[in-house]
Amino acid sequence: MFRSRLLALFSILTSVLLVTAACAAPAAHDLMAQVQAGERPLNPEPPPQPYRDAIADFSLKLLSETLDLPGNVLVSPASVYFALAMTLNGASGETLETMKAALSSAGLDEAQINQASRDWITLLEDTGDKTELFIANSIWLREGYPVAPVFLQRNADFFRASATSLDFSLPVAPDTINDWVSKATRAKITKIVEQIEPDVMMYLINAIYFKSDWQNPFEAAKTHDGTFQAPDGPVEAAFMNRLGQMDLIEAEGVKGVWLPYKDPSYAFFAILPESENDARGWAAGLDGKTLAAWLNSRQEALVDVSLPKFELEYEISLVDALSRLGMTVAFTGDADFSRMRQDGNTDLMISEVKHKTYFRVDEKGSEAAAVTSVEMQLTSMPVSDEILRFDRPFLFGIADARSGLPIFIGLMENPEA
Numbered sequence: 001m002f003r004s005r006l007l008a009l010f011s012i013l014t015s016v017l018l019v020t021a022a023c024a025a026p027a028a029h030d031l032m033a034q035v036q037a038g039e040r041p042l043n044p045e046p047p048p049q050p051y052r053d054a055i056a057d058f059s060l061k062l063l064s065e066t067l068d069l070p071g072n073v074l075v076s077p078a079s080v081y082f083a084l085a086m087t088l089n090g091a092s093g094e095t096l097e098t099m100k101a102a103l104s105s106a107g108l109d110e111a112q113i114n115q116a117s118r119d120w121i122t123l124l125e126d127t128g129d130k131t132e133l134f135i136a137n138s139i140w141l142r143e144g145y146p147v148a149p150v151f152l153q154r155n156a157d158f159f160r161a162s163a164t165s166l167d168f169s170l171p172v173a174p175d176t177i178n179d180w181v182s183k184a185t186r187a188k189i190t191k192i193v194e195q196i197e198p199d200v201m202m203y204l205i206n207a208i209y210f211k212s213d214w215q216n217p218f219e220a221a222k223t224h225d226g227t228f229q230a231p232d233g234p235v236e237a238a239f240m241n242r243l244g245q246m247d248l249i250e251a252e253g254v255k256g257v258w259l260p261y262k263d264p265s266y267a268f269f270a271i272l273p274e275s276e277n278d279a280r281g282w283a284a285g286l287d288g289k290t291l292a293a294w295l296n297s298r299q300e301a302l303v304d305v306s307l308p309k310f311e312l313e314y315e316i317s318l319v320d321a322l323s324r325l326g327m328t329v330a331f332t333g334d335a336d337f338s339r340m341r342q343d344g345n346t347d348l349m350i351s352e353v354k355h356k357t358y359f360r361v362d363e364k365g366s367e368a369a370a371v372t373s374v375e376m377q378l379t380s381m382p383v384s385d386e387i388l389r390f391d392r393p394f395l396f397g398i399a400d401a402r403s404g405l406p407i408f409i410g411l412m413e414n415p416e417a
Helices: 002-024 049-065 077-088 093-102 110-124 149-159 173-184 279-284 288-295 319-324
Strands: 028-030 131-142 162-166 200-213 224-230 233-251 254-260 267-273 298-308 310-317 348-361 365-378 394-400 405-412
Touching: 049 077, 049 110, 049 279, 049 288, 049 319, 077 093, 077 110, 077 131, 077 149, 077 200, 077 348, 077 365, 110 131, 110 149, 131 149, 131 173, 149 162, 162 173, 173 200, 200 348, 224 298, 233 267, 233 288, 254 288, 254 298, 310 319, 319 348
Parallel strands: 131 162
Antiparallel strands: 028 162, 131 200, 200 365, 224 233, 233 254, 233 298, 254 267, 310 348, 348 365, 394 405
16 A cells, blocks of 8 residues: 555656656757858958948937936847847838838848848957957747748848747746846846747847956046936935046037947947936937037047946837837738748737846946847737637536546536635
C-alpha cells in the first residue's frame, strides 16, 4: 500500500515538474536559421543628406507630439525610426505611404530607407574603447503565423533582425521577449511586453544601448546641491560644475553646451532658451533644421558650466503621436501589411507602439537605453461557430472521462450565493 502511494506521489511530482519546465521554457524556433543575410559595408559613408534631414525632422516632430503630458520627456527617434522602418518592409499602398510621411521620409523610397538605416546602424556601432553603443532588432511571431520569407529577408539584410516563432499562448511567453530586451539594454529596460492578447500575431522590436565616459570628466568634489526651478516650484538637485574650454552653442534666443564623450563621435548637448518661461512650448515649436543649425554652429569658449546630475526612466505609447503625424490608417482595420504574410493576405494592423527610455548623467559620463515595440494584431478575430454565455442557471459537475459517469454534479442558480 505504502509503495503504491509512493509511486503515485512520484508520478504526480514528475508530471508537475514536466509541466513547470514546459511553461518556463516555451519552444522557440529561429526563423532566420535558413536566411543568409546580405553583406554589410565595413566602412559605409554617412547617410545621404535626404535621410539625415528626415531623421532630424522626425526627431523634433516626435518630441513635439510627446510634450502634451506633464513631466520629463525622453524619446529615442532612432529607436522609433528603426522599429517602424522594419515594419515598413511589410506595408503596402496607403499604409506604406502614410507611414513614410509620418517618419518625415515621404521623399525616400523603401530601398533608400533600408540602405541608409543599415549604413547608419553600422556607423553608430563603430565606437572607441571607452564607448559602448549596441543596436539590436528582433521580430517575434505567434507560432504558426505564415510570415513571408521576403519580409524576413529584408529585415535580416538591412536591420540584422532576428526572427523567432513562439507560442504566445503560454503565460511565460512575455518573459522570453522581455529577457531579450533586458539583455539588449544591459538590464536598463527589463520589460516591454506585459501580456499577449489572443489576436496579437507579431512584435517588431528595436533596442539601443549607449554608455560612455566624458572626454573631460566632472570632479566629484565640485558637485554641490543647488536649486532647480521646476515648473511646479523650486526643487533641490545635485549640480556638477566645471570651468574650462568647451564648445559653446550660441544662437538667437538660445545658449548651450556640447560635451564630447571619450569617443568624440558622440557628445551630450544641453540648450537653454533665453526666456525663462514656457520651455515646453518653446521645445514644441522647434524643427529639425533649426536644431541642426544650432548643433553645427559651435565655437570654443571658456565656459563655467553647471549641470544637474539625473537619472530618468520614461515610458509612452506612441499611437496617438504617430496618428497625429499622419499614419492613422496603420492603426485601423484598413491597414495593408500584406507583405508580412506568405500568401499576401491582409489581416494585420498596428495595435500598439510602446516606447521606453532610460538616461543617466553623472560626473563620469552617461548611460542611455531605448526600446521600441511595434505590436501587430489581427484586424478581426475568427468568428466562433457558437457563442455560449452561462448567464442563467446551468448544470455543472465533474465526470470520469473513461466511463462518461459523473463524479460531481450540481445546478448553479446563483454564483454570488
